[in-house]
Amino acid sequence: MIEKGVVPEIQVGIFSDKEIGFTLNGVFIEKGSGKKLTGKWTALRSDNRIKLVNGEQEYVNEAPADLVPLDPAAASLVLHGVTIGVDFHWERREDQVFRGSLRLITEGDNLTAVNIVSVEDYLISVISSEMKATSSEEFLKAHAVTSRSWLLAQLSKSRILKAADIRAGGGRYTSSIRSADEIIKWYDREDHVNFDVCADDHCQRYQGITRASSPAVVKVINETYGEVITYGGAICDARYYKCCGGITELFENTWEPVNHPYLQGIPDNPELPPGFNTDLSDEKNAREWILGNPEAFCNTTDLKVLSQVLNDYDQETNDFFRWKVVYTQEDLSRLVRERSGIDFGIITGITPLERGPSGRISRLRIEGSRKSFIIGKELEIRKSLSKSHLYSSCFIADREDDGNQVKFVLRGAGWGHGVGLCQIGAAMMGEKGYSYRKILRHYFRNAVFEKLYYPATDNLINE
Numbered sequence: 001m002i003e004k005g006v007v008p009e010i011q012v013g014i015f016s017d018k019e020i021g022f023t024l025n026g027v028f029i030e031k032g033s034g035k036k037l038t039g040k041w042t043a044l045r046s047d048n049r050i051k052l053v054n055g056e057q058e059y060v061n062e063a064p065a066d067l068v069p070l071d072p073a074a075a076s077l078v079l080h081g082v083t084i085g086v087d088f089h090w091e092r093r094e095d096q097v098f099r100g101s102l103r104l105i106t107e108g109d110n111l112t113a114v115n116i117v118s119v120e121d122y123l124i125s126v127i128s129s130e131m132k133a134t135s136s137e138e139f140l141k142a143h144a145v146t147s148r149s150w151l152l153a154q155l156s157k158s159r160i161l162k163a164a165d166i167r168a169g170g171g172r173y174t175s176s177i178r179s180a181d182e183i184i185k186w187y188d189r190e191d192h193v194n195f196d197v198c199a200d201d202h203c204q205r206y207q208g209i210t211r212a213s214s215p216a217v218v219k220v221i222n223e224t225y226g227e228v229i230t231y232g233g234a235i236c237d238a239r240y241y242k243c244c245g246g247i248t249e250l251f252e253n254t255w256e257p258v259n260h261p262y263l264q265g266i267p268d269n270p271e272l273p274p275g276f277n278t279d280l281s282d283e284k285n286a287r288e289w290i291l292g293n294p295e296a297f298c299n300t301t302d303l304k305v306l307s308q309v310l311n312d313y314d315q316e317t318n319d320f321f322r323w324k325v326v327y328t329q330e331d332l333s334r335l336v337r338e339r340s341g342i343d344f345g346i347i348t349g350i351t352p353l354e355r356g357p358s359g360r361i362s363r364l365r366i367e368g369s370r371k372s373f374i375i376g377k378e379l380e381i382r383k384s385l386s387k388s389h390l391y392s393s394c395f396i397a398d399r400e401d402d403g404n405q406v407k408f409v410l411r412g413a414g415w416g417h418g419v420g421l422c423q424i425g426a427a428m429m430g431e432k433g434y435s436y437r438k439i440l441r442h443y444f445r446n447a448v449f450e451k452l453y454y455p456a457t458d459n460l461i462n463e
Helices: 119-130 137-167 215-223 283-291 303-309 329-340 378-384 423-431 436-443
Strands: 009-017 019-030 036-046 049-054 057-062 065-069 076-084 092-098 101-107 110-118 176-179 182-185 227-231 322-328 347-355 361-368 372-376 395-401 406-413 448-451
Touching: 009 019, 009 076, 009 119, 019 101, 019 110, 036 110, 110 119, 119 137, 119 215, 137 215, 137 227, 137 423, 137 436, 182 361, 182 378, 283 347, 283 395, 283 406, 303 423, 322 329, 329 347, 329 378, 329 406, 347 395, 361 378, 372 378, 423 436
Parallel strands: 182 372
Antiparallel strands: 009 110, 019 036, 019 065, 019 076, 036 049, 049 057, 065 101, 076 092, 101 110, 176 182, 227 448, 322 406, 347 361, 361 372, 395 406
């Protein structure tokens, strides 16, 4: 559990590589040796140790190597060539600047750079990285509380899992269910065992102070300092994503099979969308919903609202509420084989077996000339049917044959897993004048607000 009254520190895995280049702006102390380091360095593996090289200077440290700023308020560090958007269509490398400490650890054959920073400083970056700092104040506050709640829930969960792991004698967290003709897999805590969260979309986008934060972001962090949403005395696992497509999804249809009463299928509309049967577990209703254009907070083309949520690289995708992808039979067969590792032969059919309240598919049968197999959950489906990720697993798949070529046409709804806060919907609610607490009550039903810690005067974050 998180200790009340204490501002936690978070360990954020930034990226891994064979070698890591970084620049220390200010004096940093290497904790093991007490050496003072500054300037540009390269970290390399040296057997199971870490070698730090700066021109003719060279130090070999036991792993991990911890570099702590002598003056945290004045120092910063630059990590060179950080990969962002891993496996997404806009994947790229960039230099990123961070506050706090740098930990270098060994993972497999690589080094991993870990930034150790206070939760509140981390949130400044997350809010600026996830959306435009010029967003409406109520939307920024809603996102600050959501991000803080998610983060602290993960810290609590990690500590519980580690304790259980020790009691079980090293047993690992289970994240898949397998049989001869089915694999149901979800992606969550098992991915990060040497730090708390990663810096990419798998967890929350965190790019240090690379993205300039505005006074508005600093203001909302200070005004919501330590505030989280809770349910039944526990911090809410408050997930978020870009666009629900009209209805939000159940937690257990995307991640581990645990029901959270505050994460339910909620129409993103003050009232049920007229003219639609919203029981989207029914295939006929799901088809009508996906092919339709229901009213929803996130059904918007308002560029002012969209620009609050979509950073420049996100705007490379502009069809998110409803979308369409077309594959030839040959391309789809090749893609699924490469992405899933399963040779279906020539794919002949794609059949949804189970859908959640948002219409997202949690179990999908793929039929081919060599094999028929069932896959799930939603991210496994999205990864298997795209070079990066499908926008969501809420789609219908039609096979079209014109006599010359067979095509599969996927028509879908929403962008992301659909669980919790819909960023575009929340941005629209903020634009319409909803308070941040009303926004959060909409997406996290029956959750309550709680302050875990309060800022001392010297803890308030300065611009």
